[in-house]
Structures are given as structure tokens and as C-alpha cells.
Amino acid sequence: MADVRDREISVEQEHLDQVYRRLEEKIHEAEFLMNDAAKRSQVGTPGALAERDAQVFRAGVHLNRLNNEFEDFLFGRIDLLLGKDGKKGPDGAYTAVEPAEGAVRELEEGGADSGSGAGGDGEGSGDGEGSGDGRAVRLVADIAETLHIGRIGVLDADYSPLVIDWRAPAAAPFYRSTPVDPGRVVRRRVIRSKGRRVLGVEDDLMRPELTAFLNGEQLPVIGDGALMAALGQARSHSMRDIVASIQAEQDLVIRAPAASVTYVEGGPGTGKTAVALHRAAYLLYQDRRRYAGGILIVSPTPLLVAYTEGVLPSLGEEGQVAIRAVGSLVDGIEATVYDTPAVARVKGSSRMVRVLRRAARGALEQDAPRSAAGSRAAGAAPGSKRAAPHPEAASPQQLAFGEEEPDAAGEGEKVTPTRLRVVAFGRRLELGADQLSRIRQTALSGTAPVNLLRPRARKLLLDALWEQSGAAGRHDDPELAAELRSSFDDDITSEDDFLAFLDAWWPELTPRAVLTAMADERSLNRWARRVLNPGEIRKVARSLRRDALSVHDVALLDELQAVLGTPHRPRKKKELDPLDLLTGLDELMPQREESQRERAERLAAERTEYAHVIVDEAQDVTPMQWRMIGRRGRHATWTVVGDPAQSSWSDPDEAAEARDEALGTRPRRRFTLTVNYRNPAEIAELAAKVLALAMPGSESPSAVRSTGIEPRFAVVGRAARDSGGRDGAIGRAVRDEAARLLERVEGTVGVVVAMNRREQAARWLAGLGERVVALGSLEAKGLEYDATLVVSPAEIADESPAGLRVLYVALTRATQQLTVLSGERDDPDERGVPDLLRE
Numbered sequence: 124m125a126d127v128r129d130r131e132i133s134v135e136q137e138h139l140d141q142v143y144r145r146l147e148e149k150i151h152e153a154e155f156l157m158n159d160a161a162k163r164s165q166v167g168t169p170g171a172l173a174e175r176d177a178q179v180f181r182a183g184v185h186l187n188r189l190n191n192e193f194e195d196f197l198f199g200r201i202d203l204l205l206g207k208d209g210k211k212g213p214d215g216a217y218t219a220v221e222p223a224e225g226a227v228r229e230l231e232e233g234g235a236d237s238g239s240g241a242g243g244d245g246e247g248s249g250d251g252e253g254s255g256d257g258r259a260v261r262l263v264a265d266i267a268e269t270l271h272i273g274r275i276g277v278l279d280a281d282y283s284p285l286v287i288d289w290r291a292p293a294a295a296p297f298y299r300s301t302p303v304d305p306g307r308v309v310r311r312r313v314i315r316s317k318g319r320r321v322l323g324v325e326d327d328l329m330r331p332e333l334t335a336f337l338n339g340e341q342l343p344v345i346g347d348g349a350l351m352a353a354l355g356q357a358r359s360h361s362m363r364d365i366v367a368s369i370q371a372e373q374d375l376v377i378r379a380p381a382a383s384v385t386y387v388e389g390g391p392g393t394g395k396t397a398v399a400l401h402r403a404a405y406l407l408y409q410d411r412r413r414y415a416g417g418i419l420i421v422s423p424t425p426l427l428v429a430y431t432e433g434v435l436p437s438l439g440e441e442g443q444v445a446i447r448a449v450g451s452l453v454d455g456i457e458a459t460v461y462d463t464p465a466v467a468r469v470k471g472s473s474r475m476v477r478v479l480r481r482a483a484r485g486a487l488e489q490d491a492p493r494s495a496a497g498s499r500a501a502g503a504a505p506g507s508k509r510a511a512p513h514p515e516a517a518s519p520q521q522l523a524f525g526e527e528e529p530d531a532a533g534e535g536e537k538v539t540p541t542r543l544r545v546v547a548f549g550r551r552l553e554l555g556a557d558q559l560s561r562i563r564q565t566a567l568s569g570t571a572p573v574n575l576l577r578p579r580a581r582k583l584l585l586d587a588l589w590e591q592s593g594a595a596g597r598h599d600d601p602e603l604a605a606e607l608r609s610s611f612d613d614d615i616t617s618e619d620d621f622l623a624f625l626d627a628w629w630p631e632l633t634p635r636a637v638l639t640a641m642a643d644e645r646s647l648n649r650w651a652r653r654v655l656n657p658g659e660i661r662k663v664a665r666s667l668r669r670d671a672l673s674v675h676d677v678a679l680l681d682e683l684q685a686v687l688g689t690p691h692r693p694r695k696k697k698e699l700d701p702l703d704l705l706t707g708l709d710e711l712m713p714q715r716e717e718s719q720r721e722r723a724e725r726l727a728a729e730r731t732e733y734a735h736v737i738v739d740e741a742q743d744v745t746p747m748q749w750r751m752i753g754r755r756g757r758h759a760t761w762t763v764v765g766d767p768a769q770s771s772w773s774d775p776d777e778a779a780e781a782r783d784e785a786l787g788t789r790p791r792r793r794f795t796l797t798v799n800y801r802n803p804a805e806i807a808e809l810a811a812k813v814l815a816l817a818m819p820g821s822e823s824p825s826a827v828r829s830t831g832i833e834p835r836f837a838v839v840g841r842a843a844r845d846s847g848g849r850d851g852a853i854g855r856a857v858r859d860e861a862a863r864l865l866e867r868v869e870g871t872v873g874v875v876v877a878m879n880r881r882e883q884a885a886r887w888l889a890g891l892g893e894r895v896v897a898l899g900s901l902e903a904k905g906l907e908y909d910a911t912l913v914v915s916p917a918e919i920a921d922e923s924p925a926g927l928r929v930l931y932v933a934l935t936r937a938t939q940q941l942t943v944l945s946g947e948r949d950d951p952d953e954r955g956v957p958d959l960l961r962e
């Protein structure tokens with residue numbers, strides 16, 4: 124068998140060598156193009172420069188891709204029967220899925236072919252031996268086509284396919300074929316290679332009943348379990364692509380057409396995130412022009428973004444796809460602070476829409492500090508100061524979630540003017556507080572964005588002053604009257620005092636300024652009356668007095684941006700070199716046109732709407748966040764990926780309503796993933812107990828493998844507590860167990876604690892190295908580790924109304940080993956099993 128394996132490896136090695144020779148040729152071509160294009164820079168016309176830029180850009184992308192793909196470039200192969208009515212695709216391969224009539228023959232043992240067709244639809248399968256009249260027959264077939272599958276397609280010089288791109292239609296059978304429904308595939312092979320060397324091959328036989336021949340020799344089959352090998356590998360802090368082992372039910376989702384909304388549900392570890400990322404790459408491959416509008420992937424945490432962001436480049440896709448955490452969806456802001464569950468529940472609720480609308484209007488009359496007019500609303504510098512602190516200090520729990528102490532310093536305060544005085548036509552005119560207030564209310568009637576109403580307010584002020592001046596009745600001739608009015612307006616609006624008044628009375632508000640105004644409890648009380656209760660108002664106002672923005676504040680800022688609007692400003696002319704201006708050279712020099720690359724980069728940076736939006740861990744998106752995400756995909760198609768059983772949001776119905784509003788009336792298509800590829804059966808079984816408590820009646824996905832290693836239960840002993848104090852004892856127990864797990868696994872260890880122990884846990888683990896990390900329960904979403912230590916299930920479950928579901932998430936992060944550490948609150952039994960995890 125070892126001989127056959129070696130021979131098969133060298134067969135694949137030969138093919139890989141050929142592929143690399145071809146790739147090298149292509150690299151030389153790309154380099155030649157780059158050099159050639161660079162030479163054109165001598166030709167100074169703008170057209171030639173733009174053409175050169177475009178060429179360098181294309182060649183650069185090509186070269187970059189080719190160089191990138193060199194790792195693990197070729198990973199699959201399928202050997203196929205003759206196809207029925209197949210068409211050749213652009214990659215030179217046939218796309219027929221079903222075998223042709225007569226592709227499979229019956230062969231009498233020791234005799235000649237019977238010639239009967241047993242091809243299509245698995246006809247002729249069964250034990251493949253014996254015939255009705257007692258003679259032994261075998262099913263035989265010739266391999267008609269062999270395809271190699273890789274990260275990108277490579278054609279030979281004569282346009283025959285050396286490698287098929289994994290996303291091409293001809294590659295689909297590599298993922299879809301199963302022994303139950305094999306189509307044309309006889310043998311499916313996964314090739315493991317590193318750099319230019321083939322390390323191994325693993326085969327699955329899709330038609331075991333068949334004796335197949337390739338070039339006159341029987342087709343050999345090597346080992347099995349490429350998927351198992353992939354699943355058993357040690358984990359690092361970045362996710363790997365699954366391109367070599369995508370399973371049939373996952374492939375259906377990845378290749379689903381991108382019309383409307385695609386919903387994907389499935390339990391922990393069923394590959395939802397992996398599928399979402401591969402789908403982004405697939406969509407770009409299918410229709411690059413359509414997705415030039417960009418694909419946005421929304422992730423719940425920056426940790427998950429960091430974990431997943433390497434997958435797309437490994438699939439050959441960069442640039443068109445933006446992966447953003449939900450706390451970083453507004454440009455210039457990266458929120459990582461979490462509000463307490465009680466505050467998050469209010470800030471995430473769609474009730475906030477009314478509060479924000481009222482606040483945006485009310486903030487004009489505030490005595491609270493405002494940022495300078497003209498600064499870009501949502502782009503206000505993160506960390507800019509908030510209002511003076513409330514006398515009440517934040518509760519310890521809030522500090523645990525919020526991290527930051529309330530800001531101690533006040534700020535230069537501006538006061539809304541209550542009187543306008545001007546001189547016009549030699550008369551002193553004055554509007555008092557009541558008049559000004561009436562004018563403001565009139566200007567604010569309707570729903571137009573507040574910042575766009577300033578011209579209307581200005582006009583109303585001038586009308587009131589004009590009326591007071593008594594000049595209105597001076598001329599009967601309408602033309603003269605209009606002229607007089609126009610010179611009156613000019614007079615007033617050129618007065619510095621008037622302009623200063625307008626700036627102070629109707630400043631351009633930024634979302635950040637309004638949020639700051641909401642930190643004042645009295646003001647918030649006014650704006651939130653009959654929408655929030657007094658307890659909620661107090662908590663929200665207090666949380667807003669913290670210096671750093673929370674993840675939930677970001678959706679509020681985005682909503683405020685929509686409510687306030689951004690006044691149109693003419694684009695600034697490009698700055699010219701002063702020397703050129705002096706010499707007049709600027710007039711002679713052709714303006715350099717924006718290169719294709721610069722334009723692409725600028726558009727990507729300015730992009731606020733996308734052609735396709737993928738929402739990962741959608742079960743956690745709050746109603747306010749759905750509104751924010753919805754604004755980024757008003758004309759998009761969507762892929763929404765989630766698991767209700769893992770939701771940390773307390774009111775799923777409200778979130779579903781907001782989601783439906785964001786997605787509009789587009790038709791929905793649903794997929795469910797059913798197999799857990801992450802957890803061994805032993806861990807999945809334990810987690811299922813919590814699922815039964817969290818969501819009675821819901822089904823857990825079936826685990827695909829088992830390791831024979833049962834979860835371990837540890838307890839912080841009374842003796843340890845007595846000697847070192849409670850927290851000291853837990854800390855020591857956590858550190859010891861983490862060190863034990865580090866010895867037992869090759870890869871990563873995740874220690875999951877309740878949110879308010881986050882910092883504490885990081886200190887407990889200090890010095891144990893980079894393979895181990897401490898995580899707050901909400902941060903564990905979507906991540907995975909070789910081993911996980913879950914600290915005090917009861918603490919995690921009691922954190923919020925959704926605590927049991929958060930605990931379910933924590934228990935489903937391990938790929939190999941799990942330890943549960945209980946404290947007193949967990950009420951462990953004599954085996955150390957905490958109350959929540961007992962039968």
C-alpha cells in the first residue's frame with residue numbers, strides 16, 4: 124500500500140510541477156507587462172499616464188495573486204465518467220453533472236463486456252456483482268476526464284485546464300458528490316501540498332461498486348478521512364479556509380445565487396462563518412462587475428474580525444470585501460467597550476429612534492458643549508470629552524463592563540443665545556426669547572434632517588426682522604419691494620453679529636454632540652419621556668458620561684447621523700504647489716488624472732453602501748444595529764447567518780422585526796446546516812444540556828467526530844478559598860488549569876469568564892504565553908480554541924436574561940478539550956459537575 128501511496132503522490136507531484144512551470148511563465152508575463160507599462164511613463168500625456176496606471180494596476184494584482192496562491196495552491200482532484208450533454212466552460216472543462224448513457228458497462232467475470240449501459244443516476248449500483256441468470260458480472264467504466272481543483276484557475280498554453288478554480292461550475296462536483304448521489308465522480312481526492320511539494324493524498328470513492336480504469340490501469344484509492352484530518356489539526360489565532368473540504372450542504376449555500384436574501388441557520392460549529400466567507404469569494408468570482416460595489420461582512424466583535432480576516436486573501440480575494448465589527452461600522456470609530464446588559468437592552472431597542480429624533484431637535488437649545496460647527500459628524504475624534512460627570516458614581520458592575528471611569532473634566536460651555544439684535548436701515552431691531560423659540564419650532568416642524576434646516580431658520584429670522592423693520596409696506600411696486608427686501612437681507616447677513624448669532628443659535632450639530640447632550644439626565648428625561656422609564660433614563664444618561672464609546676453607542680451615532688444630515692459642502696480644489704502658482708507653471712502642466720488604483724481606493728474608503736451584505740452571528744444584532752446595517756445595503760443582496768440558540772439579545776421578536784424592516788420585502792431563501800465540525804461528540808453532548816435549558820425543544824447539530832476525551836470538571840476548593848480569599852483562589856485555579864491544558868494541546872487555549880472578570884482573568888494568565896487568551900463571555904462569539912476553560916457557568920448564566928444562551932456559546936468553543944471550573948455559586952456535586960450541567 125505504501126508503494127501505491129508513494130506512486131500516487133509522485134503522480135500528483137508531476138502535475139503540480141507542471142502547474143508551477145506554467146505559473147512561472149505567467150509571472151514573467153505579468154512582470155513584462157509591468158515593465159512595459161512603467162516605460163510608458165516617459166510619455167507625458169494624461170491619457171497615456173492613465174493607461175499606464177491601469178496596466179500597472181492589473182499586472183500588479185495578477186502578480187500579487189500568483190505569488191499569494193503559491194501556498195497550498197492545488198488541493199483537489201476528481202476523476203469523472205463521461206458526461207451527458209456537457210458544455211465546455213471558459214476554463215476548458217466539461218460541466219455535465221450526470222454520466223452519459225453507456226458510461227458504465229457490465230463485464231461478465233472472466234468474459235467480455237456485456238455492453239449494457241448502466242450509467243445515469245447510479246443505475247446499476249448495488250453490490251455490483253452477479254446477474255439475474257447466476258453469472259458473475261462486474262460494473263466497469265473508464266475515467267473520461269480528470270480535473271484538478273485549486274485556489275485559482277490555470278490554463279495550459281494550449282488552453283487545456285491544468286487547475287480549475289474552486290468556484291467554477293466544473294469544480295462543484297468536487298464538493299457536491301456523495302456516495303448516495305455521486306453524479307459523474309468516481310474518485311474524489313484531497314491533495315495536501317506545501318509550497319511546491321505534495322505531501323499526501325486522501326481519496327473518497329464515490330462509486331465503490333465500480334471498477335474504474337484510467338489509461339488502462341485500475342484506479343487506486345488511498346486512505347480516507349481528509350475531512351477528519353482537517354478537523355483534528357491544532358488551531359491558531361486565525362481561521363483557516365475550508366476550501367479543500369467543503370461539505371455538500373455547505374456548498375449549496377456557498378453557491379446559492381445571490382438574489383434577494385439568503386438565510387443560513389445552524390448550531391455552533393456547523394461552518395456558518397466559514398460558509399459566509401467562502402460565499403463572499405464565490406460571489407466575487409461569479410460576477411466581479413456586479414460586486415465592484417463591494418461586499419460588507421459584519422462581525423459581532425473585533426476579535427472575530429481579526430480571527431477571520433485572513434481567510435479571504437487565502438482564497439485569492441482582497442480589496443472588494445470589507446470585514447467590520449459592528450462597533451466599527453461608522454468611520455473613524457472603533458468601540459470595544461460593552462455596556463451592562465441592562466443599558467445595552469435600552470440602547471439596542473428601537474424605542475431609541477424616538478428618543479434620538481427628539482434629542483437631535485432638542486440639542487439645539489441645550490447649554491451643553493458642542494463640537495465646532497463644520498466638523499464631520501460621525502467622524503468626530505474618538506475619545507473626545509463628554510459632559511461633566513454626574514455626582515453619582517458608576518456602579519461597580521458598570522465599570523466592569525464599561526472599563527472607563529466617567530470623565531472628570533468639564534468643558535468650555537456654550538450657551539444658546541436668547542436674544543438677537545441687529546441694526547438695519549438705521550434702526551435697531553431685536554428678537555426676544557419667545558420669538559426666537561417660535562421661529563425655531565416653525566423651522567423644526569416636519570421631518571427634514573436638522574442640519575439641513577439651518578437655511579430655513581435663517582430665512583424665518585430675516586422674515587421676522589423684516590416685519591419688525593416696518594419697511595414691508597413702503598413700496599407698492601413689487602419689483603421695488605423685492606429689491607428693498609434683498610438689500611435688507613444683504614445688510615443683515617453681512618453683519619458679523621448676525622453670523623455669530625446664527626452659529627450659536629443654530630449650530631451644525633454632530634452626532635457626537637447630541638449623544639453628549641443626552642448624558643445630561645434632565646435633558647434626556649425631557650426627550651425620553653413616555654418612551655423610557657425613569658430607571659432606564661438614569662442608567663443610559665450615566666453610561667453616556669463615560670469617556671469611551673460603547674459598541675451600542677455606535678448604532679446611536681449612526682441613527683443620529685441620519686436624523687441630523689450632512690449639509691452639502693463644495694469639494695475643495697486640489698492644493699497646488701505655491702511655487703507653480705507663482706511661476707504660472709500650474710497653467711501649463713496638465714492636471715494629473717486620478718489613477719485607476721487611486722480611484723478604487725478612494726471609492727472603497729468613501730463607500731457607505733454595498734452591493735452585498737453578509738451578517739455573521741445575526742442573532743446578536745440589536746434592532747438599532749439592524750437599522751445601521753440596513754442603511755449600508757439599501758440596494759444590496761444579503762446573506763444572513765446565525766443561530767437563535769446563541770443569541771445574547773434579550774428580545775428576539777423585536778430584533779426580528781427590525782431585521783425584516785432592514786431587509787425590506789425582498790424574498791427570503793432558507794438553508795439549515797446540521798453537522799457540527801468543531802466540537803467532539805463528548806463536548807457537544809454536555810453543551811446540549813444547556814441548550815435544553817436555554818431553548819427547550821431545539822435540536823443540537825450532530826457532532827462529526829469523537830475524541831474519547833470527556834470534559835473535565837474542576838472545583839475551587841474550600842481550603843484554597845480559606846487560605847487565599849475567594850478571588851485569589853479562583854485566580855490560582857484558573858491559572859493552574861490553563862497551564863495544564865496548554866500542556867495537553869498543541870494549539871490555543873481560551874479561558875472564558877463572565878464579562879466583569881475580563882481584566883482580572885487577563886492578569887491571572889499573565890506570563891503563560893501567547894497560546895492562551897482570556898475572554899469575556901460575549902467576546903467568545905464565533906471563536907474557537909483547541910481547549911477551553913469555562914469559569915463558573917453560574918456567573919455567566921446570571922449576567923443577563925440571555926445568560927444561558929451565552930453559556931451555551933462558551934461551552935461550544937473547544938475543538939478538543941473542555942474544562943469547566945466551578946465556584947461556590949455553581950453548586951457543584953461530588954464529581955464537580957455544576958448545577959447547570961447536571962441531568
Ligand SMILES: Nc1ncnc2c1ncn2[C@@H]1O[C@H](COP(=O)(O)OP(=O)(O)OP(=O)(O)O)[C@@H](O)[C@H]1O
Pocket residue numbers: 350353354363364365368369370373389390391392393394395396397398766769800801904905906907935
Ligand atoms: N467542511 C469543513 N471542512 C473542514 N473544517 C470545517 C468545515 N466546516 C467547518 N469547519 C470547521 O469547523 C469550525 C467551525 O466553523 P465555523 O466557525 O464556521 O462555525 P459556525 O457555525 O460559524 O460556529 P459558531 O456558530 O459557533 O460561531 C471551524 O474550525 C471550521 O474551519
